[in-house]
Amino acid sequence: MEYRAEPPRSIAGWSTQRVSESHVVRTVLIVDDSKLARIVAGKALAELQPDWTKVEAGSAAEALEKIGQLSIDIALVDFNMTEKDGLELAAELRALRPEMPIAIITANIQDEVIARAREVGAAFIAKPVTSEGLSGFVSGAALKLRNTRS
Amino acid sequence: MDELLEQFLLEGRDLIVEAHRALDVLALNPGDTAAVDSLFRATHTLKGSVALFDMAPAETVLHAAETRLVGVRRSGMSTDPELHAALVATIDQVDRWIDALEAGGLPDGAAGLGEQLSQALSSAEAVVHLPKREEEEDPAWLVQLRARAMLRNRLADATTAFRYTPDSDCFFRGDDPLSLIAAVPELIAVAIVPNTDWPSLETIDPFRCIVSIDGLSGAGIEAVQAAFRLVPDQIVIAPLGSSAHAPQRLMDFGAETTLRVDSNSLDRLARQAGELTVARSGLKTLAARADAIDSSLAQDLRRAEAAIEQASSALSHSISAIRRVSLAPTLRRMPRLARELAESLGKDIGFSLVGDSVRADKQIADMLFEPLLHLLRNAIDHGVETPEARIAAGKSAKAQVALQIAIEGDRLIATMSDDGRGIDPTLVRAGAVEKALIEADAALTLSDVQAQRLIFLPGFSTAAEVSTVSGRGVGMDAVLRAIERLQGTIDIHSEPGAGTRFHISLPVNAITTRLLTVVSGGTTYGLRLDQIVETTRIDADAITMVGQGQVCMIRDRVLPVMDLAQLLGQPGETSDIARLVVTEVTGESVALRVRALGERIDAMVRARSGLLASVPAVGGTSVLADGSVLIVLDLPELLA
Amino acid sequence: MSIAIRDGVIMIAGHCPVEEAEMLLVALLENPGSGVDLSAATRLHMAVAQLLAAAKPPVVAAPRDAFLRDMLLPALFHLDQ
Numbered sequence: 001m002e003y004r005a006e007p008p009r010s011i012a013g014w015s016t017q018r019v020s021e022s023h024v025v026r027t028v029l030i031v032d033d034s035k036l037a038r039i040v041a042g043k044a045l046a047e048l049q050p051d052w053t054k055v056e057a058g059s060a061a062e063a064l065e066k067i068g069q070l071s072i073d074i075a076l077v078d079f080n081m082t083e084k085d086g087l088e089l090a091a092e093l094r095a096l097r098p099e100m101p102i103a104i105i106t107a108n109i110q111d112e113v114i115a116r117a118r119e120v121g122a123a124f125i126a127k128p129v130t131s132e133g134l135s136g137f138v139s140g141a142a143l144k145l146r147n148t149r150s
Numbered sequence: 151m152d153e154l155l156e157q158f159l160l161e162g163r164d165l166i167v168e169a170h171r172a173l174d175v176l177a178l179n180p181g182d183t184a185a186v187d188s189l190f191r192a193t194h195t196l197k198g199s200v201a202l203f204d205m206a207p208a209e210t211v212l213h214a215a216e217t218r219l220v221g222v223r224r225s226g227m228s229t230d231p232e233l234h235a236a237l238v239a240t241i242d243q244v245d246r247w248i249d250a251l252e253a254g255g256l257p258d259g260a261a262g263l264g265e266q267l268s269q270a271l272s273s274a275e276a277v278v279h280l281p282k283r284e285e286e287e288d289p290a291w292l293v294q295l296r297a298r299a300m301l302r303n304r305l306a307d308a309t310t311a312f313r314y315t316p317d318s319d320c321f322f323r324g325d326d327p328l329s330l331i332a333a334v335p336e337l338i339a340v341a342i343v344p345n346t347d348w349p350s351l352e353t354i355d356p357f358r359c360i361v362s363i364d365g366l367s368g369a370g371i372e373a374v375q376a377a378f379r380l381v382p383d384q385i386v387i388a389p390l391g392s393s394a395h396a397p398q399r400l401m402d403f404g405a406e407t408t409l410r411v412d413s414n415s416l417d418r419l420a421r422q423a424g425e426l427t428v429a430r431s432g433l434k435t436l437a438a439r440a441d442a443i444d445s446s447l448a449q450d451l452r453r454a455e456a457a458i459e460q461a462s463s464a465l466s467h468s469i470s471a472i473r474r475v476s477l478a479p480t481l482r483r484m485p486r487l488a489r490e491l492a493e494s495l496g497k498d499i500g501f502s503l504v505g506d507s508v509r510a511d512k513q514i515a516d517m518l519f520e521p522l523l524h525l526l527r528n529a530i531d532h533g534v535e536t537p538e539a540r541i542a543a544g545k546s547a548k549a550q551v552a553l554q555i556a557i558e559g560d561r562l563i564a565t566m567s568d569d570g571r572g573i574d575p576t577l578v579r580a581g582a583v584e585k586a587l588i589e590a591d592a593a594l595t596l597s598d599v600q601a602q603r604l605i606f607l608p609g610f611s612t613a614a615e616v617s618t619v620s621g622r623g624v625g626m627d628a629v630l631r632a633i634e635r636l637q638g639t640i641d642i643h644s645e646p647g648a649g650t651r652f653h654i655s656l657p658v659n660a661i662t663t664r665l666l667t668v669v670s671g672g673t674t675y676g677l678r679l680d681q682i683v684e685t686t687r688i689d690a691d692a693i694t695m696v697g698q699g700q701v702c703m704i705r706d707r708v709l710p711v712m713d714l715a716q717l718l719g720q721p722g723e724t725s726d727i728a729r730l731v732v733t734e735v736t737g738e739s740v741a742l743r744v745r746a747l748g749e750r751i752d753a754m755v756r757a758r759s760g761l762l763a764s765v766p767a768v769g770g771t772s773v774l775a776d777g778s779v780l781i782v783l784d785l786p787e788l789l790a
Numbered sequence: 791m792s793i794a795i796r797d798g799v800i801m802i803a804g805h806c807p808v809e810e811a812e813m814l815l816v817a818l819l820e821n822p823g824s825g826v827d828l829s830a831a832t833r834l835h836m837a838v839a840q841l842l843a844a845a846k847p848p849v850v851a852a853p854r855d856a857f858l859r860d861m862l863l864p865a866l867f868h869l870d871q
Contacts, residue, residue: 136326
């Protein structure tokens, strides 16, 4: 005889909703000045969370504009962008949205970049983005959003 | 030998190697703190070990060295050339004293020498300032870590300790601390501890990280840092330098997982495995005989024989693996000898040794030292020019001599190279002609590469130019012979003016074959023992002519008799007593008549090559201890 | 599908990501005293591992994965805590 553990009813005040069901639709902002890179990141995300909504921005300016207009839950920001680097943008996003999960996408990680990312509370995702590389961040972000809203 | 002494000789020499490795690093980078730590550890442990024996001078010098090293570590200074030289001299001297202890005891005058070395150590300056170490004492976390039950017994194996304190909401950021831990190189053990007491399950928040991870790694601090570079704000890492807390290695038998086996037992085991192979072949004979009586019994016998063959070949493989030892103990004297040789010859050399931890069959390891040492002598004595000559030739005054060992497939490759004057084929040709080793016109027909190989001829290098160093009456021919005994090859790549490289290729596994030597027609041959059913002597009169051939009766069976000498195109045997070797390799029993039966030997048989490749009956060759070449006959081919 | 209960034993199998911590917690709360079978576990998130360390349920079967068996398991159940 085999049965799955039942979903939690109510334990210590935190949500009774099962995270793994993930039927809450989230909106993810993908910021990269390369269209190709945005497609790659979008595909990886769709493998993990097919129902989630994607919003793309090709520059830091466009990203700031979208975050003002739309309800964005999560941001994936490429580090290496021409006008403004991803960390500067992440810092501005953090100021606007203190609780938003933010990840920096980068191919090579220097210690100085790591330190700056830690300061703004951003995670790292290796470039090119794969669903494997993205899954930890997405799981954590889903949990965090659920906990902060409940 | 006294068990304690035996253990000391092993470990003491390991520590000498460790110390030299650190000194090599410090020669290039005088400020390498990890190397200072490693040198300190080796010196400290050695000091503790020598105190157990009658080696007071060694204890004195090691104490002086340790004192200096403590100063270096404390002040964050580096070792300057003078101190470095004094440390090298100290470790070399302790190495010699260990040799002396093994031979019976320290020589007279050791105490005086010890005093001198201690003087040199304490007067040498250490002047270059380095960034100061942050903590003199262990920080609190490291003290806690050292005390953890999970870790304290493993400290001796560890190089680096770390404490990783993930922040409580790291899971939300996508971090998985455990996957970072799993990626730490050479992880030895970890302890997972709650930041406060463990909460009850009823109050625990499963998505808050509430633990820290303390761990030990055998890797260096940089490698461990690299594993945690994404979480620099949550990690503290420290090298486990000081051995004050580490248990004494010498007496620490309890933790040992390796078993030291007397090499004679291992040789015996290998020989017995070889005998098993031979004995197995008897089953083949039985199966053939059983065929006449009961073919299903014969089938079963063949199946049993196949199973035994499989098991015995697995056994041989395991034995080969056990027999593979690190070359480090064999090669550990090389750097010291290189320094001593260079000094005595007025040469300025840098010697580098790469790959000394490569593993090879014990026999290879044991026999490799002499030829390599000879090549080293040759390189320093003949290959490398004096500093003046080098400068005149537009080279750096310091010559480079390098020994590199590597494994390529099932071959061990050893390369001894120098950037000296190279081997001039013209001079070699002239020298060989002058020593009447080769005719003048024959010398001219040789290619340059062939001419360079003339140095391997016996008598080539034992003449006038032999110095006290390369001398000892041995020439390069001895090197060639030694390499060939190991079934290896040696090539020369030399460019006049630019340098020489000797390239040695040897089998990693010594695959010995049991042979029976027999004499036939005045020549000694080897026969594979597993191809022989029995040997016997009968009256020559008992051999009778039947048709074109001869037959005899052995154990109620009629066997054809063939004369080995005649098979090889020589006159047959004529003695009154016929000595016979019975073989069944062709599916039927055949008695081979030989002049004399020799001994059973274990030899490495090299596949036939060169000229012999075209002779069908020759299965291979083996070089015997006296340097002579034994031709191993291939009976199936000979009798086919 | 990596946390299940079979015959009163909590079976932890495969790769257990962070989300599974919640299921494991419920399983531990609802089945007090039951053992855990880790034989088929290949990767545990720290969130899952720390729950095991806090609850210290009897381990019915050790993981076959070398890291989990040789490094994590002793660390979870030792007495330094």
